[in-house]
Amino acid sequence: MEQLRLEPINQVNGSITLPGSKSLSNRILLLAALAKGTTVVENLLDSDDIRHMLGALKLLGVDVSLNDDKTVATVKGVGGQFLTPAEPLFLGNAGTAYRPLTAVLAAVKGNYELIGEPRMEERPIGHLVDALQALGGDVRYLKNKDYPPLKIVGGQINGGSVAIDGSISSQFLTALLMAAPLFNGDTNITIKGTLVSKPYIDITLDVMARFGIVVTHDDYKTFTVTGAQQYQAVERIMVEGDASSASYFVAAAAIAGGEIEIKGVGAKSVQGDIGFAKVMEQVGAKIDWYDERLVVRKGQLKGVDIDANAIPDAAMTLATVALFADGPTAIRNIYNWRVKETDRLHAMATELRKVGAEVVEGEDFIEITPPKHFNDVAIDTYDDHRIAMCFAMVAIGGKPITINDPKCTYKTFPTFFNVLASISN
Numbered sequence: 001m002e003q004l005r006l007e008p009i010n011q012v013n014g015s016i017t018l019p020g021s022k023s024l025s026n027r028i029l030l031l032a033a034l035a036k037g038t039t040v041v042e043n044l045l046d047s048d049d050i051r052h053m054l055g056a057l058k059l060l061g062v063d064v065s066l067n068d069d070k071t072v073a074t075v076k077g078v079g080g081q082f083l084t085p086a087e088p089l090f091l092g093n094a095g096t097a098y099r100p101l102t103a104v105l106a107a108v109k110g111n112y113e114l115i116g117e118p119r120m121e122e123r124p125i126g127h128l129v130d131a132l133q134a135l136g137g138d139v140r141y142l143k144n145k146d147y148p149p150l151k152i153v154g155g156q157i158n159g160g161s162v163a164i165d166g167s168i169s170s171q172f173l174t175a176l177l178m179a180a181p182l183f184n185g186d187t188n189i190t191i192k193g194t195l196v197s198k199p200y201i202d203i204t205l206d207v208m209a210r211f212g213i214v215v216t217h218d219d220y221k222t223f224t225v226t227g228a229q230q231y232q233a234v235e236r237i238m239v240e241g242d243a244s245s246a247s248y249f250v251a252a253a254a255i256a257g258g259e260i261e262i263k264g265v266g267a268k269s270v271q272g273d274i275g276f277a278k279v280m281e282q283v284g285a286k287i288d289w290y291d292e293r294l295v296v297r298k299g300q301l302k303g304v305d306i307d308a309n310a311i312p313d314a315a316m317t318l319a320t321v322a323l324f325a326d327g328p329t330a331i332r333n334i335y336n337w338r339v340k341e342t343d344r345l346h347a348m349a350t351e352l353r354k355v356g357a358e359v360v361e362g363e364d365f366i367e368i369t370p371p372k373h374f375n376d377v378a379i380d381t382y383d384d385h386r387i388a389m390c391f392a393m394v395a396i397g398g399k400p401i402t403i404n405d406p407k408c409t410y411k412t413f414p415t416f417f418n419v420l421a422s423i424s425n
């Protein structure tokens with residue numbers, strides 16, 4: 001197995017430009033493919049999750065051309081007329097590809113099989129499939145009930161009233177919303193349970209609006225989408241920098257001395273994970289906010305007790321910032337960490353303890369007391385990009401650490417360790 005040794009870093013300094021947002025890239029690619037007309041997508045993320053969406057679109061007969069560094073895509077929309085692919089669509093472990101494609105393919109004519117990596121077969125999708133089946137969709141499990149892989153015979157959905165469980169993943173509602181304009185009739189969606197990861201729904205609504213579809217909702221409780229609509233191509237659309245990826249650099253500047261300018265997200269971001277920078281201000285970071293960039297400096301870091309349901313991805317970074325705070329940190333309301341790339345609650349607790357922290361792992365929370373002494377250990381990353389990236393903060397805090405399988409960062413941020421090195425002294 002490959003390992004990356006990170007030696008202690010004393011200071012971080014400089015300016016970085018974030019790669020494009022994963023959440024925006026995959027939503028935009030799918031809607032551009034469904035639209036009528038050609039869309040040019042700029043600042044597209046080049047990473048595994050996007051590659052899986054692009055691979056699926058190619059098999060569905062969508063003409064997408066990329067520039068040399070794969071950050072500009074020209075998508076010739078097929079107006080909702082996909083080809084039946086010659087082979088199953090392999091979507092890796094990309095939730096933002098698997099869930100939206102499930103709903104969209106249930107709504108357009110054709111026969112589809114959606115497969116993924118072994119971990120994808122352990123990530124639930126039953127709440128979305130239940131809603132699609134309730135609307136008349138023909139979606140079947142190929143192995144275990146409620147989990148991928150799936151077989152879909154598309155084109156059978158009329159719309160109507162439907163309830164969807166929002167308590168495990170917002171991606172199910174995102175998927176249903178993106179597909180609903182393609183249903184034959186209007187759809188009224190009611191949320192069952194408490195909707196988690198709510199800000200991701202704002203990203204979905206924002207991107208749908210950019211492609212010409214307006215969704216109305218009543219404080220995120222019921223959503224209404226008009227049926228038999230067509231997405232409209234956007235001549236040029238720019239993907240914002242990834243706010244979850246920004247979290248590592250906000251944290252790095254807050255932990256180490258020096259100053260980092262982070263270009264690509266700021267006060268105007270549509271991504272909920274920008275909220276991590278607000279949490280870091282509570283922790284003690286000094287942040288200057290601009291519309292599309294942040295400038296971050298170190299402060300006296302204190303432990304906080306936060307509800308992180310709105311920022312599940314960036315909150316993992318807080319768990320390693322906690323190693324350098326002057327008291328315990330609690331991160332709450334994060335049950336769905338357990339159903340992502342790995343069981344993140346258990347994995348984070350295990351690895352934080354290896355470093356020397358005292359950790360309480362609750363069913364839906366984690367409490368971290370900083371180590372009295374740091375152990376120089378190798379961090380297991382469980383094929384989870386965010387574990388690899390957030391444990392790099394240990395080196396930023398001046399303690400040596402080894403990251404096992406560092407290339408797992410390719411899921412969303414292939415250049416992460418190079419960018420980190422570029423600001424490290």
Ligand SMILES: O=C(O)C1=C[C@@H](OP(=O)(O)O)[C@@H](O)[C@H](O)C1
Binds near residue numbers: 170171336
């Ligand atoms: O819609 C999206 O782009 C995402 C929603 C979140 O998932 P959940 O809604 O499952 O928490 C987040 O963790 C994921 O990385 C991206």
Ligand SMILES: C=C(OP(=O)(O)O)C(=O)O
Binds near residue numbers: 096
């Ligand atoms: C949970 C994540 O990914 P996915 O889109 O596969 O759910 C993530 O990127 O942290």
